[in-house]
Amino acid sequence: MSYKNIIVQKEKHIGIITINRPKALNALNNETILELIEAVHDFHNDKKVKVGIITGEGKAFIAGADIKEMKDMTPLQAKEFATMGHQLMQLIENSTVPYIAAVNGFALGGGCELMLACDICLASKYALFGQPEINLGIHPGFGGTQRLTRRIGKIKALDLLLTGRNIKADEACALGLVNTIVEDNVLDAAKELAESIAVKSSVQIGFIKELVNKGLNIDLKSACDLEIGYFSASFSTHDQKEGMNAFVEKRQANFKDK
Numbered sequence: 001m002s003y004k005n006i007i008v009q010k011e012k013h014i015g016i017i018t019i020n021r022p023k024a025l026n027a028l029n030n031e032t033i034l035e036l037i038e039a040v041h042d043f044h045n046d047k048k049v050k051v052g053i054i055t056g057e058g059k060a061f062i063a064g065a066d067i068k069e070m071k072d073m074t075p076l077q078a079k080e081f082a083t084m085g086h087q088l089m090q091l092i093e094n095s096t097v098p099y100i101a102a103v104n105g106f107a108l109g110g111g112c113e114l115m116l117a118c119d120i121c122l123a124s125k126y127a128l129f130g131q132p133e134i135n136l137g138i139h140p141g142f143g144g145t146q147r148l149t150r151r152i153g154k155i156k157a158l159d160l161l162l163t164g165r166n167i168k169a170d171e172a173c174a175l176g177l178v179n180t181i182v183e184d185n186v187l188d189a190a191k192e193l194a195e196s197i198a199v200k201s202s203v204q205i206g207f208i209k210e211l212v213n214k215g216l217n218i219d220l221k222s223a224c225d226l227e228i229g230y231f232s233a234s235f236s237t238h239d240q241k242e243g244m245n246a247f248v249e250k251r252q253a254n255f256k257d258k
Contacts, residue, residue, distance in 0.1 A: 001042070005032040007057070008039050013050040013198040014191060015043040015097070022058030028110045029066035033084050040091045047257070050202050051194040052095075054118060055102035055187050061127065062111025067136070078141070085110065085142035089117035094213065096206030098197060102190035103127045103178070108166065113140060115177075116147035119209065122193065123169045123178045124186040130166035150216070152176050201239035202257040 007018040017039050019026040028036075043049045056062055065085070073081065092099050092114070101107075101118040107129050115121050115129075123129075131144045139145060139161070149157040152175045160167070172178045182189040197205065207230045215223035234240050239255045246253035 001038060003035045003039070005029075006035050006039060008042070010046075010049060011191070012195075013048060014053065014194045015039075015046070015049040015051070016053045016055070016187075016191075018055050018057050019062055020057045022056075022060070024066065025060035025063035025106060026056040026058070026111070027063055027066040028085070028114075029069045030081065030084065032066075033088055037084075037088050037091060040088070040095060043097050044091070044095045047202075049097060050198040050200075050205065050257075052092075052097050052099045053102055053187070053190045053194055054092075054099060054114065055190070056104055056111075058105070060106040060111070061101070061103040062108075062114055063106040064109030064111055064132070065142070082141035085113070089113060089143050089147075092117040096202070096209055098205060098209060100190045100194055102186045103129075103169075104186050108132055109140065109144075110142050113142040113144045113147065116143065116151060120193065121178045122180050122182050122186050122190050123172065125169050125181050125183060127169040127172070127178075127181075127186075128166050129169075129172045129177060130164065131161050132164040132166065134162065134164040199255070201237070201243065201255040203237050203239055204234065207234065 005019065005021050007020050009016045017036065019032065021027060021032065043052050070081065098120070099118040101115040101121040103115060103121060103123040105124065105127060107115050107127060109132060112129050112131055131140050131148060133140050145161060148160065156175055169178060169181045173181050211227055211230055214226060238258045242255060243253045
């Protein structure tokens with residue numbers, strides 16, 4: 001499929017999505033969200049893609065939702081827009097493909113929300129994060145009030161949500177929003193990290209994502225029981241046999257993703 005607002009590349013087992021609206025600081029409009037949904041579906045269905053990376057073109061990751069498109073929306077249109085944004089975030093979050101956010105610049109509003117839906121975040125030292133929606137007379141609509149709170153806790157989330165202030169990469173890292181601050185090219189660092197994951201068993205990559213996501217929403221006993229079930233199922237796979245035999249034989253494992 002050809003895209004207007006994003007660039008999609010596949011390098012071996014890594015899929016890369018670049019939001020490509022630099023003149024609009026990669027703001028998310030309806031068309032861009034729909035293209036992102038299509039690209040995430042494509043990665044999920046392509047068995048060769050084991051890790052996804054999302055980044056932005058120019059000086060922004062995603063500077064937010066497109067205010068010019070939003071400002072005259074009716075309540076019904078706003079609901080449809082928010083629903084579509086939530087669909088995108090849930091697709092990223094629930095995909096068996098792990099997603100790395102390579103935050104190269106502004107990650108504000110919808111950009112911060114998309115970063116929160118990813119599994120790992122690498123940030124340029126020049127990155128800027130925030131949920132400034134309150135300054136526009138609204139609040140986050142793509143999951144920011146929920147994922148931000150789950151990520152950094154209630155009182156820290158409320159600070160950012162109620163003040164609308166932006167924070168630099170070092171503060172974002174200290175809060176737990178960011179895994180690592182990258183001094184040089186953040187996309188190159190994300191590719192290196194993705195490659196280190198892609199050599200693992202995609203069966204187990206998917207199992208781990210599912211266990212973490214499901215476990216967060218149930219009690220600990222039920223979550224641990226779920227882990228036992230997935231753990232036992234792992235012993236019916238080729239990759240379990242290969243991984244353990246390789247360890248005993250002191251060689252590199254050659255996983256077949258089955």
